[in-house]
Amino acid sequence: MIEPQFQLGDVEVAEKETTYQGFFRMARLKLRHKLFGGGWSGWMTRELFERGDAVAAILYDPQHDLVGFVEQFRVGALKQPYGPWCLEVVAGMTEPGETPEQVMAREIEEESGLQAARLIPICNYLSSPGGTDEQLHLFCAICSLQGAGGVFGLAAENEDIRLHVAPAGEVFANLYQGRFNNAATLLCLQWLQIHHAELRSGSSL
Numbered sequence: 001m002i003e004p005q006f007q008l009g010d011v012e013v014a015e016k017e018t019t020y021q022g023f024f025r026m027a028r029l030k031l032r033h034k035l036f037g038g039g040w041s042g043w044m045t046r047e048l049f050e051r052g053d054a055v056a057a058i059l060y061d062p063q064h065d066l067v068g069f070v071e072q073f074r075v076g077a078l079k080q081p082y083g084p085w086c087l088e089v090v091a092g093m094t095e096p097g098e099t100p101e102q103v104m105a106r107e108i109e110e111e112s113g114l115q116a117a118r119l120i121p122i123c124n125y126l127s128s129p130g131g132t133d134e135q136l137h138l139f140c141a142i143c144s145l146q147g148a149g150g151v152f153g154l155a156a157e158n159e160d161i162r163l164h165v166a167p168a169g170e171v172f173a174n175l176y177q178g179r180f181n182n183a184a185t186l187l188c189l190q191w192l193q194i195h196h197a198e199l200r201s202g203s204s205l
Contacts, residue, residue, distance in 0.1 A: 056091035058188035
């Protein structure tokens with residue numbers, strides 16, 4: 001592994017101002033940092049979308065070899081060829097005091113009406129560190145998906161979410177055709193494809 005040359009102490013933040021506060025927050029920072037060639041950068045201004053931690057999981061039924069994912073409207077996808085209804089993993093934001101596992105259990109029930117028998121950690125990653133602090137915690141949720149489906153979500157949060165279930169082989173065959181167009185979903189499905197045989201055989205991961 002490549003060890004980082006610098007740590008948090010190698011950044012100086014002189015000013016931080018909240019420029020927008022709504023459901024999310026936007027901040028403006030004045031900062032500088034150490035340089036690989038020695039010395040310090042000049043003072044610079046950067047905007048930061050403070051979104052916080054999110055949790056997401058692909059639903060998988062190893063007994064029937066079925067994959068579950070959700071479809072919902074996403075304003076950021078208005079210009080996409082398939083339109084702004086995205087096929088995604090079940091996901092939600094972490095509330096204060098919650099663990100990622102607690103968030104995932106809550107969101108799976110809200111968005112699919114299901115309960116996971118087991119949550120298998122996949123990885124954590126930063127969604128777009130050039131402009132946001134959002135970190136995603138990814139899981140594979142082992143569920144019973146035979147006969148599952150329907151429309152879910154919380155009306156109070158304007159959620160209109162459809163649960164889809166499809167054979168794993170069909171999903172893998174269409175992984176890169178453009179319908180799965182967000183990083184969390186692709187990462188989860190790629191992980192599932194790699195570990196598919198182990199999960200089907202009941203091997204412990």
